[in-house]
Amino acid sequence: MTDVTVTPVRGRAATTAFIRLPRALYRDDPHWVAPLEHELRACLDPGRNPFHATGTAQLFLARRGTTPLGRIAAHIDPRFQQRHQESTGHIGFFECTDDPAVAGALFAAADRWLAARGADRVLGPLSFTTNDECGLLVDGFDRPPTVQMPHNPPYYADLFTACGFTKAKDLHTFTGPVPADGETPAVIRRAAQRALTDPAVRIRPLDPRRYDADLAAVRRVYNEAWAENYASVPFTDAEFRHAGRRLKPLLVPELLQIAEVGGEPAGFTLWLPDANQALAAARGRLTTYGLPLGLVRAARARRRINRTRASTSGVTKEHRGRGLMAALFCRAQQAAARLGYTENEFSWILEDNRDAARHARAMGAVHTRTHRLYHRPLGPAPATAS
Numbered sequence: 001m002t003d004v005t006v007t008p009v010r011g012r013a014a015t016t017a018f019i020r021l022p023r024a025l026y027r028d029d030p031h032w033v034a035p036l037e038h039e040l041r042a043c044l045d046p047g048r049n050p051f052h053a054t055g056t057a058q059l060f061l062a063r064r065g066t067t068p069l070g071r072i073a074a075h076i077d078p079r080f081q082q083r084h085q086e087s088t089g090h091i092g093f094f095e096c097t098d099d100p101a102v103a104g105a106l107f108a109a110a111d112r113w114l115a116a117r118g119a120d121r122v123l124g125p126l127s128f129t130t131n132d133e134c135g136l137l138v139d140g141f142d143r144p145p146t147v148q149m150p151h152n153p154p155y156y157a158d159l160f161t162a163c164g165f166t167k168a169k170d171l172h173t174f175t176g177p178v179p180a181d182g183e184t185p186a187v188i189r190r191a192a193q194r195a196l197t198d199p200a201v202r203i204r205p206l207d208p209r210r211y212d213a214d215l216a217a218v219r220r221v222y223n224e225a226w227a228e229n230y231a232s233v234p235f236t237d238a239e240f241r242h243a244g245r246r247l248k249p250l251l252v253p254e255l256l257q258i259a260e261v262g263g264e265p266a267g268f269t270l271w272l273p274d275a276n277q278a279l280a281a282a283r284g285r286l287t288t289y290g291l292p293l294g295l296v297r298a299a300r301a302r303r304r305i306n307r308t309r310a311s312t313s314g315v316t317k318e319h320r321g322r323g324l325m326a327a328l329f330c331r332a333q334q335a336a337a338r339l340g341y342t343e344n345e346f347s348w349i350l351e352d353n354r355d356a357a358r359h360a361r362a363m364g365a366v367h368t369r370t371h372r373l374y375h376r377p378l379g380p381a382p383a384t385a386s
Helices: 011-020 037-044 078-084 100-115 155-162 186-196 208-225 237-247 276-282 293-302 324-338 354-362
Strands: 005-008 056-064 067-076 088-096 121-124 136-139 166-177 201-205 256-261 264-273 307-315 343-350 366-377
Touching: 005 100, 011 037, 011 056, 011 067, 056 100, 067 100, 078 088, 088 100, 088 155, 100 121, 100 155, 136 155, 166 354, 186 201, 186 324, 186 354, 201 324, 208 237, 208 256, 208 264, 208 307, 256 324, 264 324, 307 324, 324 354, 343 354, 343 366
Parallel strands: 088 121, 307 343
Antiparallel strands: 005 056, 056 067, 067 088, 121 366, 136 366, 166 343, 166 366, 201 256, 256 264, 264 307
16 A cells, blocks of 8 residues: 555645545546535535534645645534444545555545544444434445435445455435326325324314424424434434524425324424436535536426425324325325325335335335445555555
8 A cells, every 4th residue: 555645634735635536536427416516515514514512523635746646524423423332433434546556545544543532343334323324334225315325336335345345234225106196006005094084183284373383393203203213313402403504405395294193293204306417417516616506507407307205204103104104105195296206215214124014115126235334443544555
């Protein structure tokens, strides 16, 4: 690795190099959607992303000479360590040329930084938590990613395994049609009836007049429903408000359905219009030399969005088994059909979450993609990475 140098990212110029590095790597990839630069910059900025109030992170760039060839973030999340009783550190934002030496140098730099902070295991990619983008695409490279889902070249999996990483957990994506009439399959309708005929149950969309209160209710359900999920961490108030502000331009009230039992929040499902169909036209920048070229392209492309992503759903443990999720999916799909969407993606679902996978399949969706979380004990990379 003597010809590869890895340095910590310091200052705006190095951060810009970190953000823009993927452009060259994905130049010939027809499915890659460039993230908006201002959003990624805000995500990485300790002053603007509430993750950094509890977590600690360091970005690294790998170069040969002056040419950036790879990047990685190493980060520690005390909430993860406390909840899962592990001294685990994380990596994320990984991008790299097809070169095991460069990947090995990046992983080694992250190892050293994490070990110095007491970690004995590495898990990733997480950017920065399971509440954000996570997982490495290992199957399903034939379609573009949906909003907030990662995409990467097939060789990334080889780089991880060559450097001693093994599978920790797979995350599955299911894709299915949204019928023009919005009708769900009979098995879902039957399950939904148990909830919809219960006088204590109310299924309703987000109320824009009480946006903050409804999002606070969703946060409570989410943190409870996901508490036992693999690698999960709870949303803090600040993080959820931050996420709410970021998602507000995407949120369609009818696509965020909330279940109440006795007037108390008990479940929800959030389907997002696939903004990636519009963002692809912006090419990562809404303005160029002060001109709103990307914004104009994205606005035109937005009219062609025909896909949604069921990005997160949950029912509190107390109210599972009474048909709430089926009822939520019925209402969300009916709304999606009325709004003209023709396809929906359920992503992501843990490989061992049989209930969620069963619901997705019952909705007519099939397994289309797999993302993988990798882990390894902290230590030097094996000889194959040099």
